[in-house]
Amino acid sequence: MTKKRVFSGTRATGRLHLGNYLGAVKGYIELQNNPDYDCVYMAVDLHTITTPYDQHNLSQATREIIMDYLAAGLKPEKAIITVQSLVPEHVELAFLFSSVMSVARMRHLPTFKDKVKQHPKNVTMALLNYPVLMAADILAYKAELVPVGIDQEPHLEITREVARKMNEQYGTDFPEPQRHPTRGEYIPSLLGEGKMSKSVEGSYINLMDGYEEIKRKIRKVPTQTTAGQEKLYKGVSALLEIMRVLSGPKGSEKFKEYLDFSQRCMKDKSFKFVTLKDKLSELIYQDLKPIQQRRRELEKQPEYVTQVIREGAEKARQIAQQTLKETKAKMGLGGGLK
Secondary structure (H helix, E strand, O other), X not given: OOOEEEEEEEEOOOOOEHHHHHHHHHHHHHHHOOOOEEEEEEEEHHXXXXXOOOOOOHHHHHHHHXXXXXXXXXXXXXXXXXXXXXXXXXXXXXXXHHOOOOHHHHHOOHHHHHHHHHOOOOOOHHHHOHHHHHHHHHHOOOOOEEOOOHHHHHHHHHHHHHHHHHHHHHOOOOOXXXXXXXXXXXXXOOOOOOEOOXXXXXXXXXXXXXXXXXXXXXHOOOOOOOOOOHHHHXXXXXXXXXXXXXXXXXXXXXXXXXXXXXXXXXXXXXXXXXXXXXXXXXXXXXXXXXXXXXXXXXXXXXXXXXXXXXHHHHHHHHHHHHHHHHHHHHOOOOOOOO
């Protein structure tokens, strides 16, 4: 049976947090450990420059993502792990793909409109073409599965459109990739509104936070109000959802514990939410503790991290170069030279 290709990436806008780990990286690890899949995971630094960024910090921020990947459990012997900008075929394919997508289609994407509101003075062609570059990331490897959150579905639909248009117009054989849902695909914010995000201060827990810092942040989650129940339920729901994702498969002892807390929170009027908060803090810390230990070890091995990135780029380019070569030939490019 032919293996299915998987692609996913993380923007180099800061260290990974608990939401990234539970919502994406844990799913990456499950897929890399499944012999039915070939996986490609990247720090997508080219996507980072589509919005304002610090060019002096980008290289280090990119390496931080790779180190967090490795610390969390991604293994270069099981998956390709590298940096997007080291595979220039992504950019060339993105330009080719942009020839089949209209400006009107890209401008009407909800995600583009949101970014325009966030960065009204930085509405660039790079921002407009973000989803086309994402399509190139995925289709360079003819990936069939993309483990990302539901919020990326509009961009994935662009990837499918690109694949269909290229196949129809030029006879290419790009698959129409599907989103691969993960157990924690939406990790709620500690603020009780929205999801954990590096761009929203106070909404997340860093992977390297110690127990006391985790406890402090979790205790601040809003769970009580004198003006009704709405915010209470949002805060409690956020805590319970994080506990659910951490609890593992149904039937496990941790999952039974999660069900018990869930029932007590909703039915026992005398239940003290600090009990839930402190238990969750302990669960989070125990899950992150081995990651933190590996991360500290990796910080002492910069040569190893460089080797992983370089070798991953070489492997990725072998695949992407073949895809680019096929695509250019189908489009009639190159003046007949091979």
